[in-house]
Amino acid sequence: MKPLSVTLPAIGLRVMWTYIATGLAIFLLMLLVGISMRGSQAGWWTIEPGTFYSLLSLHGIGMLTAMVVAGLGTLWYLVSRETGLDARVAYLAYAFFVAGVACVIVSIVPGHYGALWSMLYPLPFTGTYWPTWATGAWLVGTALVMLGFMIWCGQILGALLARYGGLGGVLAVDYVLHNRAFAKLDHEPPPPQIFAAAITAIDGLIAGTAGLTVGVALIVRWLDPTVAIDPLWAKNLTYLFGHTFANLTMYMAVAGIYVGLPICTRRAYHTSVPLVLAWWGTLLFVIIAYFHHLYMDFVQAESLKLVGELASFLAAIPVVVITVYGAVLLVHRSGMRWTLGSMFLFTGLIGWVVGGAAAVLDSTIPFNVDLHNTLWVPAHFHTYLLEGVVLFTLGWVFVNLEQRAGASSGALIRWLAGLGVFGGGALFVLGFYIAGAAGVPRRYAVEPPPGPYLAGIATVGAILVLVGLLVVAYEALRLARLPRSEVAP
Amino acid sequence: MSSGAVFGVFIVIAVIAIVVIVFLGNYRLRDTLPQASVTARGYVIRRYWLGLTLVVAIAAFITTLSYLPYSQPRIQARHYFVVARQFSFGLPKVVPLGTPIVFDVTSADVNHGFGIYTPSGNVFAQVQAMPDYVNHLQVVFTVAGHYSVRCLEYCGIAHAAMQGGFEVR
Ligand code: HEM
Ligand SMILES: [Cu+2]
Numbered sequence: 001m002k003p004l005s006v007t008l009p010a011i012g013l014r015v016m017w018t019y020i021a022t023g024l025a026i027f028l029l030m031l032l033v034g035i036s037m038r039g040s041q042a043g044w045w046t047i048e049p050g051t052f053y054s055l056l057s058l059h060g061i062g063m064l065t066a067m068v069v070a071g072l073g074t075l076w077y078l079v080s081r082e083t084g085l086d087a088r089v090a091y092l093a094y095a096f097f098v099a100g101v102a103c104v105i106v107s108i109v110p111g112h113y114g115a116l117w118s119m120l121y122p123l124p125f126t127g128t129y130w131p132t133w134a135t136g137a138w139l140v141g142t143a144l145v146m147l148g149f150m151i152w153c154g155q156i157l158g159a160l161l162a163r164y165g166g167l168g169g170v171l172a173v174d175y176v177l178h179n180r181a182f183a184k185l186d187h188e189p190p191p192p193q194i195f196a197a198a199i200t201a202i203d204g205l206i207a208g209t210a211g212l213t214v215g216v217a218l219i220v221r222w223l224d225p226t227v228a229i230d231p232l233w234a235k236n237l238t239y240l241f242g243h244t245f246a247n248l249t250m251y252m253a254v255a256g257i258y259v260g261l262p263i264c265t266r267r268a269y270h271t272s273v274p275l276v277l278a279w280w281g282t283l284l285f286v287i288i289a290y291f292h293h294l295y296m297d298f299v300q301a302e303s304l305k306l307v308g309e310l311a312s313f314l315a316a317i318p319v320v321v322i323t324v325y326g327a328v329l330l331v332h333r334s335g336m337r338w339t340l341g342s343m344f345l346f347t348g349l350i351g352w353v354v355g356g357a358a359a360v361l362d363s364t365i366p367f368n369v370d371l372h373n374t375l376w377v378p379a380h381f382h383t384y385l386l387e388g389v390v391l392f393t394l395g396w397v398f399v400n401l402e403q404r405a406g407a408s409s410g411a412l413i414r415w416l417a418g419l420g421v422f423g424g425g426a427l428f429v430l431g432f433y434i435a436g437a438a439g440v441p442r443r444y445a446v447e448p449p450p451g452p453y454l455a456g457i458a459t460v461g462a463i464l465v466l467v468g469l470l471v472v473a474y475e476a477l478r479l480a481r482l483p484r485s486e487v488a489p
Numbered sequence: 490m491s492s493g494a495v496f497g498v499f500i501v502i503a504v505i506a507i508v509v510i511v512f513l514g515n516y517r518l519r520d521t522l523p524q525a526s527v528t529a530r531g532y533v534i535r536r537y538w539l540g541l542t543l544v545v546a547i548a549a550f551i552t553t554l555s556y557l558p559y560s561q562p563r564i565q566a567r568h569y570f571v572v573a574r575q576f577s578f579g580l581p582k583v584v585p586l587g588t589p590i591v592f593d594v595t596s597a598d599v600n601h602g603f604g605i606y607t608p609s610g611n612v613f614a615q616v617q618a619m620p621d622y623v624n625h626l627q628v629v630f631t632v633a634g635h636y637s638v639r640c641l642e643y644c645g646i647a648h649a650a651m652q653g654g655f656e657v658r
Contacts, residue, residue, distance in 0.1 A: 049646050116643055122620065123599045127575040129646045231600065231619055267524045274535075296602065296617045296641075298624040302559050309553065313546040321539045324510075329531040331514045335521035350510050357502045361495050364549065366556035370491040370612040373602055373641040437496035439612040441604070441641055444649035448639075 005084040012080035015090045019073020020397060022094075026066035026101070027390070028469070033059045035462045038428075041447050042455035050129050052445040053114035057138075060117035061104060064246055065145055067385065069097055070393050071252025072152050075197045078255055079156055082194060083163035089155045096148030103141025107134045116443070117142075118242040121218060121234035125225070136222050143215045146241075150208040157201040164190055170198045171283075172276045179273060189271045192258040195279040200252050203244055203286050211241030232299065243290035246381065250352065251282060253389045256396030257327050257345060263399050264342040265334035275326070278318030285315035292363040296372050305365065312363035316356055324349050339408035340417060340475060344395030347422055351387025355380050358433070373443075375451070376436025383429045386465070387422070394472060401476060406485025409475050417475070420468015424461045431458025491611035558614070562591040562625040569593070573601035573618035575645050578638050578653035586633050586657050592626040594618045601651070602641025608634035615641050630657040 033055050040047040047055065076090050107113040111134025115124040124135045164170045175182045175189040182189075190198075214237035221227045262269045291308025294300045327349055336342055358380035362371050371377070402408045409417075431454040436442075440451040447455065562568075566589040572579035574597040584590055594603045594616050601618040603626070613636065616626040630636075633656075640651035 049649065053643075053646065053648075114646070120600045120642070123644065126598050127645050231621055235600070235619075296615055297619065297622075298559060298616055298626065299619070299622045302557070305559075306550075306554075310550050313550055317539070317542050317546060321535065321542055325531075325535060325538065328510060328513045329527055330524075331518075332527050332531070333517055333520060333522040334524070334527075335519055346510075346514055350507055353506045353510065354503045357506065358499055361499055365553050365558070367492065367495050369558050369614060371495070372615060373604075374612070376492070433496065433499070437492040439491040439606065439610065441639060441649075443643045446649045 006082065007080035007085045007087070009081070011087050012077040012085070015080070015087055016073045016077035018094065019076065019090075020070045020393070022097075023066045023068075023070030023073065023393070024397075026062055026069070028473075030059050030062040030066060031462075031466060031469070033062070035459065035466065038431075038455055038462055039459045040445070041452060042459050043452050044456070044459060047445070049445040050112060050114060053116065053443075054108050054112050054130075056443065057114055057116045058104070058108045061142065061145075062101075063385070064117070064249065065097065065101060067249040067389050067393065068149065068245065068252070069094075071200075071249055071255075071389075072149070074393075074396055075156070075193070075200060075252055075255055076152070078193045078259060079159060079197050082191070083159050085155065085159055089151065093148045093151040093155070096144050096151060100141045100144030100146075100148060103137050103144060107137035107141060110134075111137055113138045118238055119218075120238060121214075121221075121229050121231055124218065125221065132222070136219070139215060139219050139222060143212060143219070146208050146211045146215065149204055149245075150212075153201040153204040153208065156197050157205065160190075160194065160198050160201070164194075170194070171280065172271065175271075176273050176276050189276065192269055192271050192275060193255040195271075195276070196251055196255040196258065199279055199283050199286070200248055202283060203248060206287055207241045207244035207248075210237045211245070214238055214241070232297065235294065235297065236300075239290045239293040240287070243293060244286055246385075247286050247289070249389045250384065250392075251286070253348075253392035253396075254323060256392040256399075257323070257349075260341065260345050260396045260399040261327055261330050263403060264339070264345065265330050265336045267330055267334055269326070269330060274322055278322035281314065281318045285311045285318075289315055289363070292368070295365055295368045309363060309365055313360060316360050319356055320353060324353055337408075338414065339398065339402050340414060340472065341395050341398030341400075341402050341408070343414060343418060344391045344398060346395075347418070348388050348391035348395060351383055351391060351425075355382075355384025355388055358383060370439065371436060373441060374436040375432045375440050375442050377442050379429055379432030379436050382432060387425050387429070391421070397476065398479075401479040404484055405479045405482035407479060407482055409479075413471060413475055416471045417468050420464045420466075420471065422468075424464025424466075424468060427461025428458045428465060429461075431455060431461065558626075560627050562627050563589055566591045566627065571595070571603055571618065572597055573603060573640065573644075573651075574598050576640070576647035576651040578603070578640075578651070580638060580653050580655050583656045583658060584630065586630050589627060589629050592616070592628070594624045594626060595622065596620045599644050600642045601644045602639075604639045604641035606637045606639060607632065608636065617642060633658045 037055055112130040113134040160170045172189040214234050217229050258269050289311040291304045292312050295305050361367055362376055435451050435454045440447050568591045569581040571592050571594040596618040603618045604615040605613040607613045614628050616624045638653040640648055
């Protein structure tokens with residue numbers, strides 16, 4: 001099927017850069033919040049527990065929202081190249097994000113809300129150290145973020161359904177099941193990045209519905225304190241939303257691999273049957289893996305925990321067998337030049353695999369007994385997010401900047417950026433891993449030994465990451481200011 | 490370390506992953522091959538790789554079935570009631586060594602985690618302490634001494650200070 005019309009590239013690009021710039025600005029602020037917390041756990045300075053947990057709430061939701069917004073911007077542009085999209089809807093979703101973030105900031109800065117981003121009922125109401133209005137501002141703020149996300153999902157899914165002729169077309173069902181006939185008719189399946197957009201939209205709508213359901217229940221409880229909620233029900237919905245929201249950031253950022261790496265390698269990334277099958281698996285596993293957050297809730301049915309374990313294991317297979325493997329093949333003996341863009345896209349693969357391996361170990365129930373809610377959890381997701389999602393995002397940004405300017409950065413800059421972001425990052429996450437394996441709990445404003453000692457090493461790593469990222473930011477601004485190149489690099 | 494072995498496995502996987510990915514990316518990068526000849530070989534290897542990961546995943550899943558912490562609490566075992574509340578634990582003072590016991594764990598206010606640490610500071614067992622529900626954690630202590638208890642679910646301002654303990658003898 002041919003596109004009905006496509007969006008003007010200038011419009012798509014403006015949406016993308018608005019989203020990405022906003023996401024990266026929030027990211028840098030939240031990074032400073034992160035360093036302040038880790039340094040406090042190291043005893044370099046003291047943040048009172050109340051303030052610590054307010055900052056932790058802010059850092060958690062802020063970082064995830066930042067990466068979601070950046071990822072959605074990229075996908076919006078990539079979808080707009082295939083079909084017509086109304087930019088006003090993108091700005092409407094954006095307005096929801098901005099309003100949501102504003103409410104969250106109000107709830108934290110004057111309000112001192114501190115029940116964390118994945119608040120478990122009855123926590124935001126019982127035994128709190130902040131005023132009730134701050135809980136309300138938080139709940140409304142996070143609901144606005146979810147609504148913004150769902151507006152995006154609705155627009156993209158609607159557009160893709162129209163463009164590819166229904167769900168079967170978007171998910172390339174005929175292409176997989178009747179491959180020969182499909183080829184004979186000269187039909188083409190959607191390009192790889194469209195699967196990233198579609199799976200984000202579908203799983204996003206499911207997760208968003210779960211999140212809004214528990215969110216509305218909590219808002220009702222906030223308005224009428226006599227309302228009682230089942231804590232196990234709330235926990236399931238909170239983690240269904242939370243796990244999916246965090247996990248999807250990766251499946252959004254992977255679009256940078258599908259579109260960015262082919263630019264760097266001058267090779268093509270085509271949709272294949274294994275790729276489609278991998279995305280079908282991902283569509284399912286991302287939604288049901290969340291049961292691993294309830295391994296230590298013995299009242300929850302055992303079968304659901306086993307579903308969570310199996311889904312967590314199987315979720316790794318599309319990643320290591322198809323996506324990462326395919327990306328490595330794309331680079332292998334391609335003659336690719338190392339620029340900041342290609343370097344970030346490539347090293348992000350490592351963060352994804354290593355963080356994923358740590359996640360799989362943690363989702364192994366006999367190991368989880370010792371690792372559940374220890375620092376192993378932030379260890380794995382910081383690997384996956386900081387050294388995976390963030391790098392894919394930066395890689396995509398740089399591939400675009402380099403292409404536009406027809407220039408790239410010198411070796412010194414690349415080494416500085418690489419050492420800071422990757423070397424510093426390794427030190428930073430190792431602090432979490434070792435402490436987690438030693439049983440130090442997560443979310444402790446003041447940690448038992450060996451927590452503080454390791455936190456010191458981790459803080460050094462985090463500061464190196466910051467330095468590396470400042471070099472990166474400087475380069476990004478330098479490249480962005482260069483005149484547009486006439487020849488393709 | 491409670492999970493020294495897991496940490497070791499992790500480091501081995503991480504090092505292998507880094508070495509393989511960096512090697513395949515950098516190896517004769519300038520000595521280019523057409524994409525078709527790379528994928529022709531790559532897709533053959535991929536089939537074995539898929540087979541291997543599938544077998545490992547399924548085998549790991551089946552193996553874990555024999556090591557689940559969810560044993561049905563025995564009726565004849567001694568039961569001890571544990572109530573978590575912001576920010577302390579109601580615990581037995583002494584529990585017996587070498588015999589199955591069951592902790593019946595609940596919470597008087599918000600979600601908490603009942604995390605038991607061995608005398609040498611490793612995680613021994615844990616379960617969530619949740620309001621309106623009772624989680625049954627069955628354990629057998631094989632080493633005597635003072636076990637400490639820490640909260641393993643964020644519960645508010647003094648979460649990190651929420652501790653307790655009991656003797657095993
Ligand atoms: C160098 C950069 C970073 C530093 C120094 C940092 C620091 C921290 C610290 C100290 C914690 C609390 C760990 C604990 O004791 O439980 C934390 C939690 C967290 N971080 Fe980061 N972080 C960084 C980057 C990121 C990035 C890039 C993301 C996401 C894209 C992220 C998302 C989160 C989330 C979701 C939590 C969990 C919040 C919670 O427990 O409720 N962080 N971070
Ligand atoms: Cu607690």
